Amino acid sequence: xxxxxxxxxxxxxxxxxxxxxxxxxxxxxxxxxxxxxxxxxxxxxxxxxxxxxxxxxxxxxxxxxxxxxxxxxxxxxxxxxxxxxxxxxxxxxxxxxxxxxxxxxxxxxxxxxxxxxxxxxxxxxxxxxxxxxxxxxxxxxxxxxxxxxxxxxxxxxxxxxxxxxxxxxxxxxxxxxxxxxxxxxxxxxxxxxxxxxxxxxxxxxxxxxxxxxxxxxxxxxxxxxxxxxxxxxxxxxxxxxxxxxxxxxxxxxxxxxxxxxxxxxxxxxxxxxxxxxxxxxxxxxxxxxxxxxxxxxxxxxxxxxxxxxxxxxxxxxxxxxxxxxxxxxxxxxxxxxxxxxxxxxxxxxxxxxxxxxxxxxxxxxxxxxxxxxxxxxxxxxxxxxxxxxxxxxxxxxxxxxxxxxxxxxxxxxxxxxxxxxxxxxxxxxxxxxxxxxxxxxxxxxxxxxxxxxxxxxxxxxxxxxxxxxxxxxxx
Amino acid sequence: xxxxxxxxxxxxxxxxxxxxxxxxxxxxxxxxxxxxxxxxxxxxxxxxxxxxxxxxxxxxxxxxxxxxxxxxxxxxxxxxxxxxxxxxxxxxxxxxxxxxxxxxxxxxxxxxxxxxxxxxxxxxxxxxxxxxxxxxxxxxxxxxxxxxxxxxxxxxxxxxxxxxxxxxxxxxxxxxxxxxxxxxxxxxxxxxxxxxxxxxxxxxxxxxxxxxxxxxxxxxxxxxxxxxxxxxxxxxxxxxxxxxxxxxxxxxxxxxxxxxxxxxxxxxxxxxxxxxxxxxxxxxxxxxxxxxxxxxxxxxxxxxxxxxxxxxxxxxxxxxxxxxxxxxxxxxxxxxxxxxxxxxxxxxxxxxxxxxxxxxxxxxxxxxxxxxxxxxxxxxxxxxxxxxxxxxxxxxxxxxxxxxxxxxxxxxxxxxxxxxxxxxxxxxxxxxxxxxxxxxxxxxxxxxxxxxxxxxxxxxxxxxxxxxxxxxxxx
Numbered sequence: 001x002x003x004x005x006x007x008x009x010x011x012x013x014x015x016x017x018x019x020x021x022x023x024x025x026x027x028x029x030x031x032x033x034x035x036x037x038x039x040x041x042x043x044x045x046x047x048x049x050x051x052x053x054x055x056x057x058x059x060x061x062x063x064x065x066x067x068x069x070x071x072x073x074x075x076x077x078x079x080x081x082x083x084x085x086x087x088x089x090x091x092x093x094x095x096x097x098x099x100x101x102x103x104x105x106x107x108x109x110x111x112x113x114x115x116x117x118x119x120x121x122x123x124x125x126x127x128x129x130x131x132x133x134x135x136x137x138x139x140x141x142x143x144x145x146x147x148x149x150x151x152x153x154x155x156x157x158x159x160x161x162x163x164x165x166x167x168x169x170x171x172x173x174x175x176x177x178x179x180x181x182x183x184x185x186x187x188x189x190x191x192x193x194x195x196x197x198x199x200x201x202x203x204x205x206x207x208x209x210x211x212x213x214x215x216x217x218x219x220x221x222x223x224x225x226x227x228x229x230x231x232x233x234x235x236x237x238x239x240x241x242x243x244x245x246x247x248x249x250x251x252x253x254x255x256x257x258x259x260x261x262x263x264x265x266x267x268x269x270x271x272x273x274x275x276x277x278x279x280x281x282x283x284x285x286x287x288x289x290x291x292x293x294x295x296x297x298x299x300x301x302x303x304x305x306x307x308x309x310x311x312x313x314x315x316x317x318x319x320x321x322x323x324x325x326x327x328x329x330x331x332x333x334x335x336x337x338x339x340x341x342x343x344x345x346x347x348x349x350x351x352x353x354x355x356x357x358x359x360x361x362x363x364x365x366x367x368x369x370x371x372x373x374x375x376x377x378x379x380x381x382x383x384x385x386x387x388x389x390x391x392x393x394x395x396x397x398x399x400x401x402x403x404x405x406x407x408x409x410x411x412x413x414x415x416x417x418x419x420x421x422x423x424x425x426x427x428x429x430x431x432x433x434x435x436x437x438x439x440x441x442x443x444x445x446x447x448x449x450x451x452x453x454x455x456x457x458x459x460x461x462x463x464x465x466x467x468x469x470x471x472x473x474x475x
Numbered sequence: 476x477x478x479x480x481x482x483x484x485x486x487x488x489x490x491x492x493x494x495x496x497x498x499x500x501x502x503x504x505x506x507x508x509x510x511x512x513x514x515x516x517x518x519x520x521x522x523x524x525x526x527x528x529x530x531x532x533x534x535x536x537x538x539x540x541x542x543x544x545x546x547x548x549x550x551x552x553x554x555x556x557x558x559x560x561x562x563x564x565x566x567x568x569x570x571x572x573x574x575x576x577x578x579x580x581x582x583x584x585x586x587x588x589x590x591x592x593x594x595x596x597x598x599x600x601x602x603x604x605x606x607x608x609x610x611x612x613x614x615x616x617x618x619x620x621x622x623x624x625x626x627x628x629x630x631x632x633x634x635x636x637x638x639x640x641x642x643x644x645x646x647x648x649x650x651x652x653x654x655x656x657x658x659x660x661x662x663x664x665x666x667x668x669x670x671x672x673x674x675x676x677x678x679x680x681x682x683x684x685x686x687x688x689x690x691x692x693x694x695x696x697x698x699x700x701x702x703x704x705x706x707x708x709x710x711x712x713x714x715x716x717x718x719x720x721x722x723x724x725x726x727x728x729x730x731x732x733x734x735x736x737x738x739x740x741x742x743x744x745x746x747x748x749x750x751x752x753x754x755x756x757x758x759x760x761x762x763x764x765x766x767x768x769x770x771x772x773x774x775x776x777x778x779x780x781x782x783x784x785x786x787x788x789x790x791x792x793x794x795x796x797x798x799x800x801x802x803x804x805x806x807x808x809x810x811x812x813x814x815x816x817x818x819x820x821x822x823x824x825x826x827x828x829x830x831x832x833x834x835x836x837x838x839x840x841x842x843x844x845x846x847x848x849x850x851x852x853x854x855x856x857x858x859x860x861x862x863x864x865x866x867x868x869x870x871x872x873x874x875x876x877x878x879x880x881x882x883x884x885x886x887x888x889x890x891x892x893x894x895x896x897x898x899x900x901x902x903x904x905x906x907x908x909x910x911x912x913x914x915x916x917x918x919x920x921x922x923x924x925x926x927x928x929x930x931x932x933x934x935x936x937x938x939x940x941x942x943x944x945x946x947x948x949x950x
Contacts, residue, residue, distance in 0.1 A: 198917050204898060210913040219918040232922075237914055273915050276946050278923045339922050345898060346921035415890035419928060423679060423820060438685040439712055440748050442673050443694040446821035447707075447814050448753045452927040453894060453938065463890075463928065471751050 018072045019086045022063040022095065041172050041319045043372040043382060043433075044363045061091050068097035068157050068353075070119040073334075075101070076134035076152030076257060078297045078307060080290040080326040084161035087328075090362035095355060096157045097181065098284065098336045101257040102195035102351035105218050108263075109193040110353065114184030117353065120155060121258055123246045130155075133257050135296040135406065146249060150256040151406070152299035154286045154308065158332030160360065165329040168365035170373045171289060171322045173331065173358055178282045178316040180338065181353035182225040192225040194232070194338045194352025197240075199254045202347035203456045216240035216254055218261075219272065221350045223280060223338045232280050232338055232350055234273035238266040278339055282354055283315035285335030288379065292325040293398035294406070299334070301409050301460035304396045306379040310349070310455040311390065311464055312340045319382040321373060324362075331360065342464075344455040372433040378425050387467045389429055391422025392460045409459045418463035422451055426465040434472060444471070493547045494561045497538040497570065516647050516794045518847040518857060518908075519838045536566050543572035543632050543828075545594040548809075550576070551609035551627030551732060553772045553782060555765040555801040559636035562803075565837035570830060571632045572656065573759065573811040576732040577670035577826035580693050583738075584668040584710075585828065589659030592828065595630060596733055598721045605630075608732050610771040610881065621724060625731040626881070627774035629761045629783065633807030635835065640804040643840035645848045646764060646797045648806065648833055653757045653791040655813065656828035657700040667700040669707070669813045669827025672715075674729045677822035678931045691715035691729055693736075694747065696825045698755060698813045707755050707813055707825055709748035713741040753814055757829055758790035760810030763854065767800040768873035769881070774809070776884050776935035779871045781854040785824070785930040786865065786939055787815045794857040796848060799837075806835065817939075819930040847908040853900050862942045864904055866897025867935045884934045893938035897926055901940040909947060919946070 064086045066072050072085045088094055103110035104121050111117050122129030128147070136142055136149025143149050162171060180192040196219045198204065205214055219237040242252045245259050288306025291297050302309045306322045314320060322329075333356060340349030368374045378395060381388035393413035394400045401408050426449055430441035448471055454462030539561050541547050547560045563569055574592050578585035586592050597604030603622070611617055611624025618624050637646060655667040671694045673679065680689055694712040717727045720734045763781025766772050777784045781797045789795060797804075808831060815824030843849045853870060856863035868888035869875045876883050901924055905916035923946055929937030 196918050196922055198914065198921065202917075202921070203894070204902075204917050204920075207895065207899065208913065209902075217914045217918070219914070221922070234915075234918070237918065273911070273919060275909070275949070276915075276919060276923075277949055278919070278946065279943065341921060341923050342925035342927060343894070344921055345924070345926070346917045348921065350922050415894055415928075416931075419678070419818070419890055419931065420682065424682065427679075427684075434750070436748070438683065439673065439692045439694070440709075440751075442677075442679050442821045443671050443692070443709070443712065444748060444751060444753070445679075446673065446677070446816060446819055446823065447671055447696070447825050448751075448816050449820070450817035450927065451820070452817060452925065453890075456891075456894065468754065471753065474750070474752055 018067045018069050020065050022065050063093035065095045068099045068116045070129040073155050073157050075130045075155050076148055076299050078290045081295050082159050084159050087161040089163045093359050095357045096333050097355045098157050098334050099155045099353045100351040101153050101155045104258050104260045105195040106220050112185045135298045145256040153257040154299040154334040156332040156334030159330035161328035162362050165324045165362050169324040170363040171324050171329045172361040173320045175318050177357040179355050180223050180225050190225055192223040194221045194350035196350050197348045198346035203345050231277035236268045236270040237272045238268045281312040281339045283312050283337050284333050285310045285337050287333045289322045290326050290330035298406050300458050304378050308458050309390050310344050321380040323377050343453040344457050347457045375432050389425040389465050391418045391463045393417035395421050397460050413461040418461045422463040422465040493542045493544050495540050497540050538568035540570045542591050543574045544591045545604040548630050548632050550605045550630050551774050553765045556770050557634050559634050562636040564638045568834050570832045571808050572830045573632050573809050574630045574828045575826040576628050576630045579733050579735045580670040581695050587660045610773045620731040628732040629774040629809040631807040631809035634805035636803035637837050640799045640837050644799040645838040646799050646804045647836040648795045650793050652832040654830050655698050655700050665700050667698040669696045669825035671825050672823045673821035678820050706752035711743045711745040712747045713743045756787040756814045758787050758812050759808050760785045760812050762808045764797045765801050765805035773881050775933050779853050783933050784865050785819050796855040798852050818928040819932050822932045850907050864900040864940050866893045866938045868892035870896050872935050888936040893936045897938040897940040
């Protein structure tokens with residue numbers, strides 16, 4: 001870790017108590033109990049459509065469990081300067097607890113009684129458990145919102161340093177398991193809760209038809225903590241009213257993450273959406289590696305290194321591939337969602353703390369030629385049945401938009417641009433991994449690839465393109 | 476039919492030989508052999524989530540079969556002035572043969588030996604089987620391409636006049652069956668073919684990376700005519716080269732529908748996409764009723780009356796609901812597709828002649844209050860598991876863009892606008908059919924509704940929003 005000194009004021013190496021090795025037998029892995037039933041990670045193998053998982057490092061594999069605490073999370077940004085919370089070898093497993101940045105929308109249901117979450121959201125007149133929230137200045141000299149200015153909002157667990165990872169390599173992340181984090185408050189035993197904020201950055205915000213306009217509305221959803229019930233239900237909603245944070249700043253809108261909502265003054269409408277069962281799709285909105293272009297990068301806009309892609313398909317059984325941009329890759333996960341629709345229209349999903357177990361497999365640059373990962377320069381998703389490429393309005397906005405990229409990206413996005421990028425990436429994927437001509441790739445895209453709206457609320461808007469594996473299964 | 480006189484030069488009432496009643500028993504319907512296994516048409520019933528189909532007119536139901544010939548199709552336009560090819564009562568069945576306007580991309584495989592298709596595509600030095608192709612002037616005074624100027628390209632079968640239909644009513648169209656049209660050429664017995672044109676109006680056209688740029692490429696696909704094989708395969712592709720039509724006009728690009736391609740001069744590349752099996756999704760790209768706003772309406776841009784929606788979900792088992800805009804509704808179907816991906820990126824699908832069987836159910840205006848159809852003013856799709864609303868860059872471009880709408884629509888569309896329209900329509904659908912507040916509807920859209928790119932090649936671009944019925948099934 002000493003080669004990654006921290007320049008960030010509120011970060012210190014995670015204490016041993018927050019990271020612990022997990023005992024498991026080699027046999028457990030071989031039997032697939034950790035790997036799960038999915039045929040995963042097929043792209044790193046020499047043959048394009050190999051059914052076997054890519055080989056991992058032989059020898060002893062380790063499994064670490066990283067608790068989510070004020071010491072193991074970074075809030076609202078990616079940074080190549082962050083000290084890792086754990087260092088792993090290729091093939092190792094890591095369980096990362098992740099916490100939603102919306103937990104304080106209802107502290108009773110999402111914070112209280114959970115020591116890890118309490119440590120993250122701790123905020124009294126003198127101190128915050130995690131002071132920096134966002135990539136902005138610590139002295140709040142831009143907007144006066146608070147340290148980090150909320151320029152980036154997601155509580156991210158990590159980073160995980162992968163030994164030997166260097167720019168040009170590909171990090172394969174296998175999502176082996178995703179579980180809801182049970183509510184720590186005995187009053188809600190066996191339940192889990194999430195928050196959906198219809199906020200000022202939502203696509204709907206300037207289009208409201210009912211009064212008062214505009215308004216922000218938060219809906220609290222209940223999720224079954226056992227995972228047996230495959231749907232969520234709404235508990236209540238309330239209109240955001242100005243909230244005074246413990247430092248005395250007033251937040252007229254949802255402009256800074258983790259502001260505790262004082263429900264003594266809100267009007268809660270119970271029984272909303274009473275006939276609706278929302279299918280759950282547990283996944284991680286933010287997952288990725290640290291970008292190289294800047295020291296502090298807002299966690300909101302997704303980019304070539306992943307981050308806030310907000311694709312509900314990034315759940316259990318899925319595999320993500322990321323281009324490594326900095327030494328050690330610095331993998332982090334956050335923004336856990338119980339469910340989300342394509343577009344994430346109102347600004348958020350059901351934001352709900354989840355715990356994920358991942359296997360991290362490093363593909364070194366010199367092993368890539370001849371594989372499907374050889375020229376991958378964007379985040380790629382593989383599920384049991386599909387490949388999904390993620391297009392953004394700007395494929396690498398930090399490089400494309402220059403020094404002011406992190407502010408300008410918020411005014412320049414369109415779905416049209418994201419569609420163009422998804423088209424270019426899918427064409428590249430088909431031409432490189434299936435050896436198609438451009439004409440073959442374009443015809444196939446028109447007749448068999450589905451383009452959907454991933455999100456229109458993350459600064460750098462997203463369109464994904466879905467290719468069914470079965471198209472080439474007879475090849 | 477006398478109340479719908481034709482002002483269109485090349486149309487005359489269809490001869491009896493092209494339309495015939497089909498014998499079937501009442502029992503056949505009750506047993507569901509024509510209706511199929513799907514639970515269809517639930518929205519016209521008084522209860523929102525009624526499981527039963529809406530009642531149809533009692534008494535004798537009729538079933539008509541409309542052959543596709545030069546007398547039963549209109550090419551490239553909708554028109555409230557068209558004489559109907561058949562008049563039906565609510566509840567009646569109609570089988571409509573539909574023919575792809577791309578059949579002449581390979582006449583050997585898609586025209587020859589099929590008398591109906593031959594009559595449509597007939598074109599010698601003196602005469603075309605169907606002269607008008609498009610809503611443009613007959614004297615080709617705008618572009619010099621040909622009669623109708625190709626301002627609209629789809630061969631549409633119909634219109635079907637529904638007795639008693641008036642503006643303000645809703646027409647429910649149940650798609651009971653969709654079958655490929657077998658190749659009429661004995662050399663290709665048992666097969667069916669389709670054409671995919673990567674054309675100048677495609678989203679990819681200005682983005683090509685391989686030379687020569689730009690270029691148009693047509694790929695011919697083979698589909699199993701028996702319907703037993705659920706995938707299509709490419710046969711060959713060729714680059715479009717200038718084609719001289721039988722009247723002597725040269726078409727440097729694909730600028731007029733039905734121009735016969737002379738394969739003596741093309742270079743056909745057989746064996747393209749040889750490892751790819753394209754899943755088939757037989758559906759109708761164009762299906763809808765005549766708009767009220769203009770006498771001649773280009774068939775390319777979709778609108779509130781349906782038309783060229785190009786959603787692959789408009790296939791067997793699906794139900795479409797359209798607002799009736801003119802007396803008799805004047806329902807037509809065309810642009811048959813063997814398969815298409817969401818976005819129809821390169822400009823077309825696998826354009827492949829299909830035959831559909833439909834049941835047409837009229838919901839009179841005075842029966843709508845209290846039903847889910849009460850305020851429907853856009854084309855709505857219902858499948859066994861989903862409701863799909865169709866958003867366009869302009870919900871009713873003919874009304875919104877004024878007298879020059881039919882040309883201006885081609886320069887004004889964006890996916891962003893279509894997404895906004897889909898959002899507005901889904902909000903309306905949820906608020907009216909599920910009695911949700913705006914806040915409830917917006918939250919649900921963000922966490923459970925999927926927005927996808929329907930098409931970006933039809934002038935008026937489309938985004939659809941998918942709502943799972945299961946969300947409300949416990950209500």
